[in-house]
Amino acid sequence: MHSQVTKNGTFLSTPQTVIYEYRRKPAGDVTSVYVDEDGNQIDIPETQSGTGQLGLPYTTTRKTIPNYTLVSVPGNENGTFVPGPQTVTYVYRRNDAGDVTVYHKSVYDNSDLSTPTVLDGTRKLGLPYTTTPETYSDFEIATVPSNATGTFVSGSQSVTYLYKRKQSGGVTVNYLDNHGNRIETPDNITGTDNVGLPYTTTPKNIPNYTLITVPSNANGTFTVSPITVNYIYKRQDAGNVVIEHVDEDGNVPLDTPEVLDGTERLGDSYRSSSKSFDNYDLVSVPGNANGTFTSGTQTVTYVYRRRDAGNVIAYYVDSYRRRFR
Numbered sequence: 001m002h003s004q005v006t007k008n009g010t011f012l013s014t015p016q017t018v019i020y021e022y023r024r025k026p027a028g029d030v031t032s033v034y035v036d037e038d039g040n041q042i043d044i045p046e047t048q049s050g051t052g053q054l055g056l057p058y059t060t061t062r063k064t065i066p067n068y069t070l071v072s073v074p075g076n077e078n079g080t081f082v083p084g085p086q087t088v089t090y091v092y093r094r095n096d097a098g099d100v101t102v103y104h105k106s107v108y109d110n111s112d113l114s115t116p117t118v119l120d121g122t123r124k125l126g127l128p129y130t131t132t133p134e135t136y137s138d139f140e141i142a143t144v145p146s147n148a149t150g151t152f153v154s155g156s157q158s159v160t161y162l163y164k165r166k167q168s169g170g171v172t173v174n175y176l177d178n179h180g181n182r183i184e185t186p187d188n189i190t191g192t193d194n195v196g197l198p199y200t201t202t203p204k205n206i207p208n209y210t211l212i213t214v215p216s217n218a219n220g221t222f223t224v225s226p227i228t229v230n231y232i233y234k235r236q237d238a239g240n241v242v243i244e245h246v247d248e249d250g251n252v253p254l255d256t257p258e259v260l261d262g263t264e265r266l267g268d269s270y271r272s273s274s275k276s277f278d279n280y281d282l283v284s285v286p287g288n289a290n291g292t293f294t295s296g297t298q299t300v301t302y303v304y305r306r307r308d309a310g311n312v313i314a315y316y317v318d319s320y321r322r323r324f325r
Contacts, residue, residue, distance in 0.1 A: 023052065024052045024053065024054055024055070024056070025052075025054040025055075025083075026050055026051050026052060026053070026054060027050030027051075027052075027053040027054035027055070027056070027081030027082055027083060028050045028081070028082060028083060028084040028085035028086060029047050029048060029049055029050045029085050029086075030047070030048045030050065030058045030060070030079075030081065030085075030086045030087075030088060031045055031046070031047045031048075031085065031086070031087050031088065032045060032046045032047075032048075032060040032061065032087075032088045032089075032090065033045045033087060033088070033089050033090070034063055034065060034090050034092065035089060035090070035091055035092070036068070036091070036092055036093065036094060037071070037091060037092075037093050042065060042068060042092060043063055043065050046060070046061070048060075050081050050085070053081040054081055054082070054083065055080060055081060056080065056081050057078065057079070057080055057081075058078065058079060058080070058081055059077075059078045060077050060078065060088045062077075062090060063090070065092055066126065067094055067095050067125040067126035068092035068093065068094055068095060069092060069093055069095055070090060070091070070092050071091055071092060071093045072089075072090070072091035073090065074088050074089050074090060076088050093123065094123045094124065094125060094126070094127070095123070095125040095126075095154075096121060096122050096123060096124070096125060097121030097122075097124045097125040097126070097127075097152035097153055097154060098121050098152070098153060098154060098155040098156035098157060099118050099119060099120060099121045099156050099157075100118070100119040100121065100129050100131075100150075100152065100156070100157045100158075100159060101116050101117070101118050101119075101156065101157070101158050101159070102116060102117040102118075102119065102131045102158075102159045102160075102161070103116050103158060103159065103160040103161065104116075104133070104134045104136075104161045104163065105160060105161070105162055105163070106139070106162075106163060106164075107142050107143070107162045107163065107164050108164075108165075113134070113136055113139060113163060114134060114136075117131075119131075119152075121152050121156075124152040125152055125153070125154060126151060126152065127151065127152050128149065128150070128151055128152075129149065129150060129151070129152055130148075130149045131148050131149065131159050131161075132148075133161050133163075134161070136163060137195075137196075138165055138166060138195045138196030139163035139164065139165055139166065139195075139196075140163060140164060140165075140166050141161065141162075141163055142162045142163055142164040143161070143162040144161065145159050145160055145161060147159055148161075164193050165193040165194055165195050165196060165197065166193070166195035166196075166224055167192065167193060167194070167195070167224075168190075168191060168194050168195045168222035168223060168224060169223065169224060169225050169226030169227065170188060170189060170190040170191070170222075170226055170227070171188070171189040171190075171199050171201065171222070171226075171227045171228075171229060172186055172187075172188055172189075172226065172227070172228050172229070173186060173187040173188075173189070173201045173229045173231070174186050174228065174229065174230045174231065175203075175204055175206065175231050175233065176230055176231070176232055176233070177209070177232070177233055177234065177235060178212060178232055178233070178234045183206060183209060183233060184204055184206055187201070189201070191222065194222045195222050195223060195224055196221060196222065197221065197222050198219065198220070198221055198222075199219065199220060199221070199222055199227075200218075200219045201218050201219065201229050201231075202218075203218075203231045204231070206233060207267060208235055208236055208266045208267030208268075209233040209234065209235055209236065210233060210234050210236055211231060211232075211233050212232055212233060212234045213230075213231065213232035214231065215229050215230050215231065215232075217229055218231075234264060235264040235265065235266060235267070235268065236264070236266040236267075237262060237263050237264060237265070237266060238262035238263075238265045238266035238267070238268070238293035238294055238295060239262045239293070239294060239295060239296040239297035239298060240259050240260060240261060240262045240297050240298075241259070241260040241262065241270050241272070241291075241293065241297075241298045241299075241300060242257050242258070242259055242260075242297065242298070242299045242300065243257060243258040243259075243260070243272045243300045243302075244257045244299060244300065244301045244302065245274070245275055245277070245301075245302045245304065246301060246302070246303055246304070247280070247303075247304060247305075247306065248283060248284070248303050248304065248305050249305075249306070254275075254277050254280065254304060255275060255277070258272075260272075260293075262293050262297075265293040266293055266294070266295065267292060267293065268292065268293050269290070269291070269292055269293075270290065270291060270292070270293060271289075271290045272289050272290065272300050273289075274302050275302070277304060279306055279307050280304040280305065280306055280307065281304060281305050281307060282302060282303075282304055283303055283304060283305045284301075284302065284303035285302065286300050286301050286302060288300050289302075
């Protein structure tokens with residue numbers, strides 16, 4: 001009321017008006033909230049002030065929210081302002097999206113390296129997804145897809161990781177004798193992107209040697225670490241080499257013959273040398289003084305000649321005296 005001045009008065013000859021004024025009482029606010037089925041807020045709430053609204057009607061608005069469908073309309077969607085605050089709750093369900101299928105494939109033949117993974121799109125429209133590459137012993141990542149991370153959409157999606165084979169350390173093939181000595185130039189087998197692929201090796205035919213050990217890894221699979229394949233051979237037996245030193249006249253041995261053992265020596269070289277003997281001179285060096293062990297026995301003969309002695313003059317003293325007396 002503005003005033004109570006005219007509340008009481010005196011009748012006049014002219015009409016009079018007495019006015020009482022009223023103000024509507026305040027009500028509680030009405031707040032509209034928008035949540036998903038798990039109670040999570042998905043849009044900004046809207047609040048209608050209850051100031052001076054007690055007993056008046058209110059209306060609220062159903063929103064269209066991207067990727068969601070309204071599934072529950074509140075009973076108090078429309079109503080009357082009351083003394084206390086009111087909440088109007090609209091419940092939405094996120095729409096279904098298409099699945100995301102994650103593939104891990106070989107760049108060589110597009111074959112799957114493992115079973116594809118399916119990310120279920122149920123109630124995920126508009127939500128983000130993430131994927132990661134796999135780890136394989138023989139392969140490494142070659143191409144990471146541009147949609148490795150993204151958003152669920154209404155249609156199905158494919159995410160494809162491509163892999164290539166790792167680079168191997170190669171295979172070194174050695175040819176050794178049974179004493180560990182290298183007897184032939186090693187062979188090296190290399191390749192590009194070949195881990196997990198098979199390799200094969202073969203022994204060599206090496207003159208004067210017999211293969212005695214074929215390694216267990218003669219054939220195998222390329223690995224990241226280098227592989228060594230050792231073929232083991234044994235040199236074949238040869239005949240002995242007998243070194244003689246003889247007198248030219250009677251081929252009488254001047255020394256005990258020296259025997260060079262030919263065991264595991266076929267094709268190997270030998271050397272011999274002359275000797276010094278009292279009263280003898282070397283007169284013949286054999287053509288095979290140095291040579292190679294062969295399958296048969298060989299004889300190396302140095303020939304010596306006895307030195308000539310000076311003339312011997314016999315003086316017979318008694319005879320001399322008789323002659324010149």
